[in-house]
Amino acid sequence: MSYDLAVVGAGPAGLTAARVAARRGLRVALLDAYATPGGQFLRGTAPPRLTGVDVMLGQRVWAVEKSSDGFRVHASTTTTATTLLVATGAHDKVVPFPGWDLPGVLTAGGAQALVKGERIRPGEEMVVAGTGPFLLPVAVTLLDAGVRVKEVLEANRPSPRMAAALALVPSKAREALGYASRLAAARVPYRTGHAVVAAHGEDSVEGVTVARLTPGWRPYAWRTVDCDTVAVGYGFTPQVDLLLQLGCAVAGDHVVTDDRQRTSVEGVLAAGEVTGVAGAPSAVVEGALAVHSLVGEPPPRLLAEKARLRRFARALDLSYPVRDGWRDWLTPGTVVCRCEEVTLRAIDEARDLGAHDPRTVKLLARPGMGWCQGRMCGHAVAALTGHEPAPQKRPFAQPITLADLTLHDREDNA
């Protein structure tokens, strides 16, 4: 059967959209790669009730294509729908540093997922480092799990813009205060203008070098901190693979939508982090607005709420950028591309040979050609070649076997 709406991604945006659409009488399919809905944000919480929605879990969507009467969504089965909503979220962004490929270095989101979703303690003694307000809930989650959090290091400095943004969204201000008081009660120092600039150890992390940073992130005044695990996060990268496959217009790292979540491609909607990282409350609003582009008019209240949360997200973006000084943390031998083990030296050699853009550097030195397809190092390689990071086209959004491909081919011709 064909659906009115296929939603890819069962996080806050996708769940909301599926629920609202079902309530409006649309035939809805909701697909997610995980065995339980919720996405990263709601991992480990009680599964939400979804009445009237065909929920398809464990479905890793590897491609979407336009067909004569809508879209074909390919996972381990193929789902067809008139309209497609992509709500595939984001993954952590990490800047490279010496030792960042040692086991025991985790992304901040990964460390949190291990507690919330997997119910394990990612480490015994940990340092949390990076930039952005997400570091606070990560540190608190780790504390609650019994981890000894030694320090939380925010590379940026407090910004007046951020204070103004918090005044815009009082609930966020309360949330931040709650985290801060929890850290203070546990005597965990929160240091701005500091970063983990190297991790040390033989087979696993045994300690890190912490440096003070200039406002542009150049390191000075180094010291070492013993710990067995590090959680690092420098913001998020929207997962826009499926939207790029369909040719949706992008701006920076995200997909462009109108006020009702319509992308530049007819019939394709996008909601949540893929439209620009803005957090779960914004994703919920966008999920609902996406359905209003199909049925009825968007309530002015939702439009106003979206505008307010977007202003807040924009202020966050401007307050917690990744600043160029991180390049000074690297040595020539630092691995930049983890999959292909491409060092800074190899990237510099490619540039010396005349590679002046990320694509030519990739062709000469292979960063981004491995299993992750540049998901981890893409932004860093772009920055190291003097370019703005841009989303990369990936014809396959997930790895699939040749056997799966031939199966799809047979179904197509059946």
Next chain:
Amino acid sequence: MIEFRFEGRPVAAEDGQSIGAALHAAGIRSWRTTRIGGRPRGLFCAIGACFDCLLTVNGTPDQRACQTVARAGDEVTG
């Protein structure tokens, strides 16, 4: 709780837990080495994006440890 085997040795996992999380919690932090530098690899992103945590499950290679739910009796190798 269920039990699977990593390189022949028993590892406990909670119901629904990934192989990667169970190994990490058991103190096994790396389960493969890289092709060029022989560097150890284990969990990094833990949400299926980085492909650092690849291992072989019941003979099927290149499975993401963080995305593969542990089943009783699984034979896992690096």
